Amino acid sequence: MEKVDGILYRYILDHSSTITETWLALREKQAGSIYSVDTDVKVEELLREQNTLTIKTVTSALLEDKNSFIENMEQWAAMVAKSRVESDTPIYEVLEALNKVRETYWDFITDHMLKDNNGITKDTIIRWSRLINHAFDQLNREFTEQYYLLTKKRLLAQQDLINELGSPVIPIVDAIAVLPLIGEIDTYRAKEILNATPSKCISKNVSHLFIDLSGVTLLDTMVAHQVFELISTLKLLGIQSTISGIRPEVAQTSIQLGLDFSEVSTHSTLKQALSKQGIKLYERK
Template identity: 85%
Template sequence: MDKIDENLYRYILDNSSKITENWLALREKQFGSIYSMDSNEEIEKLLREQNTLTIKTVTSALLEDKTVFIETMEQWATLVAKSRVESDTPIYEVLEALNKVREAYWGFITDYMLKDDTGITKATIIRWSRLINRAFDQLNREFTEQYYLLTKERLLAQQDLINELGAPVIPIIDAIAVLPLIGDIDTYRAKGILDTTPSKCISKNISHLFIDLSGVSLLDTMVAQQIYQLIGTLNLLGIQSTISGIRPEVAQTSIQLGLDFSQVSTHSTLKQALSKQGIKLYERK
């Protein structure tokens, strides 16, 4: 490491707290934002700690061993991305904050370069500019990638929960259960129902499943095929199926598609279907 680079390296790290203060001073009031100038003490402490790590990460780009920068950057991106995803901070706010960190960072380097006794040449200034700006650009890229992956992971987890709640197999008595389907069923949701319902029935030792469609507002031909496949799969597993609440237009479309529901017991309402099995629903008076 050149002596001149080492001097800058030490100067920046020694003044990291001052750089952080200058960065915090650039904040504005942003309602609901983690970067708002009126954030509470806990958040401000977090920002100070993370910004100190940001400065350390960028400054490590001056070291001869470039693996130090890469490893520190990956740790930084994982930490900050996780923190911002958990606080529901929009990605554009984070990138804007990073631009302000760059502004405060360069302010200190400029002050350093203007000193009389540093002996800094134009070539050194250009080299530093390339190194440091590239480091900030890499931080931006690494952060956005980690933010995307964490956000995608969260969305998938939420979708799994929605799918679970959207196709519940509810045991009622003995080995009998009801699958109440409510709302629109598109192709994606229908596939989820087809993929998960058989395993749910097996795990709960269900021998008879009542599939109630009375709460479904839209059921197209593609979805009707998925329901037909579900019944076929359950039949192969030895699980009897009963359909209730199927609309006349859907039944007609199914016939036109060649979907033979004649082997499946169908009823206009779930109450009627359960009654046929000797299961009575007692209504509150």
């Protein structure tokens, strides 16, 4: 590290709290944002701690050991990205806040270092500009990558939950279970049901599955074909199927498609289907 770099490094770290307070003072009212000037006291303290860490991370780019900056950057990005995802903070708000940190950082260097006539050469200023701006750019890139990965992970988890709720295999007695399908079933959802239901039945030791379609708002020809495939797959696994709630138009469509449901027990309602199996549903009075 050159001598002037060491002086700047120590000077910034010694005044990191001042830079942070200056940055916090720039906040304005932003409804629903953690960066709003009227945010909760605990959130403000979190911002203060994280911004101080931001300053320390960027300043470590002045060190001779470049691995130190990389390690600091990765830790910083992981922590801040997790915090912002958990608080549902839009990524554009974070990047805007980081830009203000950059501006505050440079204003501080300009006001307290360059104006004091410390004999700093133009070459040194240009080198600092490259080092520090590159450090901020790397922070932006690392943060956006971590933010994307965490957001993607959350979306996948939500999609898994949606898929699970979209085709729940519910055991009711012994080895009997019900698959109540509700809402619109498009081609994508039909494929998910076809792929997930057999393994669910196996894991729950189901030998007889009641597929109730009475809550389905739309069932096109492609979906009808997927339901037929599901029944065929379950049959190969030794699992008996019963359909309830199938609408007349769907039945007619199935016949036109050449889908043979003649060997599948069908009933107008789930209650009727279960009663046929000797299972009674008691209604509340």
